[in-house]
Amino acid sequence: MPSAKHIHDTLIIGAGFTGLGTAIKLREAGVGDVVIVERSDRVGGTWRDNTYPGIACDIPSLLYSLSFVKNPTWSRAYPSGAEICAHIEELTDQFGLRPMIRFDTEITGLNFDEAPGVWTANTKTRKKFHARTVVLASGPLADHKFPDIRGLDTYRGTKIHSAAWDHDYDFTGKRVGVIGTGASAVQIVPELVETAGFVKVFQRTPGWVLPRVDPPMPAAVQTLFTKVPAAQELARQALYWGHEASAAALVWNTPLSGLVARLGKAHLRRAVGDPWLRRQLTPDFTPGCKRMLVSSDYYPALQRDNCKLIDWPIATLSPPGIRTSDGVEHHLDAIVFATGYDVHLSGPPFPVTGLGGRSLQQEWRDHAEAYKSASAHGYPNLFFMTGPNSGPGHNSLLVYVEGQIEYAVTGITTILRQNLRYLDVRADVQRRYNDRLQRRLAKTTWMSGCTSWYLTPDGFNASMYPGLATQYRRQMRAFRFSDYEAVDARPRALTSSA
DSSP states (O other), X not given: OOOOOOEEEEEEEOOSHHHHHHHHHHHHTTXXXXXXXXXXXXXXXXXXXXXXXXXXXXXXXTTSSOTTSOOXXXXXXXXXXXXXXXXXXXXXXXXXXXXXEEOSOOEEEEEEETTTTEEEEEETTSOEEEEEEEEEOSOTTOOBOOOOOTTGGGOOSEEEETTBOOTTOOOBTOEEEEEOOSTTHXXXXXXXXXXXXXXXXXXXXXXXXXXXXXXBOOHHHHHHHHHOHHHHHHHHXXXXXXXXXXXXXXXXXXXXXXXXXXXXXXXXXXHOOOHHHHHHTOOOSXXXXXXXXXXXXXXXXXXXXXXXXXXXXXXXXXXXXXXXXXXXXXXXXXXXXXXXXXXXXXXXXXXXXXXGGOBHHHHTSSOOOOBTTTBOTTOTTEEESSOTTOBOSSSOHHHHHHHHHHHHHHHHHHHHHTXXXXXXXXXXXXXXXXXXXXXXXXXXXXXXXXXXTTBOTTSOBOSBOSSOHHHHHHHHHOOOGGGEEEEESSSSBOOOOX
């Protein structure tokens, strides 16, 4: 006879910072039966997948880590992608998480069975996982995409996306085009000009660039942080509050926003001598409306003899290269697409089916919304990490992630300890929360007129949190049982009146 299916306490999807951090905190809370599914063969998330030359974090090392898993030996002020990956590998071993992880397991669908209160996860290998609770920790920047540019398939040269770097391709002496001038491009271009014969950078919109101060971490400081953890925590707190203060310039349009603009223009004047190039690189939007860029070598790279900025719009890709709207055809051996990700503003990249057969993708197709970015009405016992409106514009994402982990662990332990069949956020609670959120968002820089991946095509902001990290963390500490409809193991509803 076939054996009964095993039902885990918690299924975590994704083995990056978020998924691993959640597993650590669930274990500390006494949740023993946790399984992590990871589509790759290694941990690391986006830092594992992105290996382009020059990749680094634009948040300082001491702040870009989980507060409960600090790394006292960061080599620089800003960590490289490889060093972040190494840190994630180390914390996986430090906390003994590898036995919990099922590698090479890609989720293809999530379905909730209301009668037993169990989620079923289908996978590409046809293996099924069953769990009372699910933590969706795959992240919004898990999948890259090529842009929708006319003639994309006609180009005969080599196409390389920044999030799927081809390390076998030799750029030496080649004519290379780079499409995009965002966070990835400002790191890639300075590396490419060192080896390529000629680099053309195709810019749609210039961004605000501030200088990057990235000194090596002195050995004495590493030793101090190792022997006196309180010293590292003090340094981390100083960085945290410094970033919090920057919200007054980057989240809301204030006189300090003008100060940031002046700093950006001063950096541009110091770095770029040619007036026409400066004009091409000067943004026309409020600082913070798009993601701020941090680089001290991007502007110098653009002025190298083997580099040229092209700000004419791209009309089409053609067999030999790129044709711009001025009629010029740029012949290129390779094109690097530093064009970002398929940002999952409409939910994860697989179908999620909740109560009564409702579809998350359908409900979020136009405007994604959740309660505190963590729970969505109709999808009980499912907790989102980096869900709708949880993005920071001024501080470390991992600060926000820790708040989400804390909230999910409280919800999961409530379900398990009270033996609830399910816990579903009330529709009216979710609606009131998002009405307030959108009113607050209307006053932020992200809604000041620029176009960014933060917004849906019709201008709805489903990405960013309109406040301080401190405010976000405070709201996530408050898990109110009355905000949810709770159904116990028997078919009767528990009281959930406000």
